[in-house]
Each structure stands twice: as C-alpha cells, then as structure tokens.
Amino acid sequence: MKTTEKYGKKTDAALSLWVKLARAYSTVNKKSVESITKFGLTEGQFGVIETLGHLGPLTIGNICKKQLVSGGNMTLVLDNLEKEGLVRRVPSREDRRAIIIELTEKGQDLFNKIFLEHARDITAIFEVLDCTEIAQLSELLKKLGTSIK
Numbered sequence: 722m723k724t725t726e727k728y729g730k731k732t733d734a735a736l737s738l739w740v741k742l743a744r745a746y747s748t749v750n751k752k753s754v755e756s757i758t759k760f761g762l763t764e765g766q767f768g769v770i771e772t773l774g775h776l777g778p779l780t781i782g783n784i785c786k787k788q789l790v791s792g793g794n795m796t797l798v799l800d801n802l803e804k805e806g807l808v809r810r811v812p813s814r815e816d817r818r819a820i821i822i823e824l825t826e827k828g829q830d831l832f833n834k835i836f837l838e839h840a841r842d843i844t845a846i847f848e849v850l851d852c853t854e855i856a857q858l859s860e861l862l863k864k865l866g867t868s869i870k
Contacts, residue, residue: 753843756843757839769808771839778823780819781799
C-alpha cells in the first residue's frame, strides 16, 4: 500500500517522529519508574538522592534546575527524605538566605546501594542499541532539545 503525503513530506515525517518519540519516552519512563519504585522511593525522592549522590550538596534551587522541576513539590519531597534521615538541611555559610541540602550517611549509603542497580536497569532498556547508536541518538536528542526556544 502506498502512503500519501498528507501535510507535506517534512511535516508528515516530523509528526511521525513525534509519535515515535512520545511512545518511546512513555515506555522508557515506565521501566525507569518500575526500577525506582522497587527501592521504595518516589521519582522525586530518587531524583534528589541521585542528584546529590553525583553532585554533592546543593541548594534547593539548584536541585530543581538539575531535575527540571519547579520548587512547589520539592519542599514536600525534601521533608519526606529528611523524616527518613536521608538528607539534611544546612544553612549556607555564604548566603544566610540559602539552605544547602546534603545526603546524610544513611542517604549516601542508600545511593551507593541502589544507583548501580538502577543504572543496570536503564542499560537493559537500551540493550537493543549498540554503543554507537546510543551516542548518535544522544547527540540527536541533545541537538533537538537545545535548539528549541
């Protein structure tokens, strides 16, 4: 069966790409969430632990920027992590208005325990792609994401 152009070659291709990208994101995100929830964490909680585990202590604003989220829900996420003894709030020495969030020893131990397993889960999701394809896809998605204003 011959497909016909409906909106023009480039527009039809872009719409088809959008559907594929949305479906792929949905599937990958579902598998990522499954990996995260087996550790007894929400996505937000895991994101904070992962960010602090890799980057060290940060202000709430910087955590939000790294995770591409607004601060509205972050306070609740941090409150819950603090109740669990995984993070602590420390007043900044440089700026009295700022609060620094850091992992506690328990939080660092949790990060060390779960992150490699999560990384293996994510690697398994992309098993269908070889290293060259992963690099190419990464570059293309970066190009797309950084070009949008």
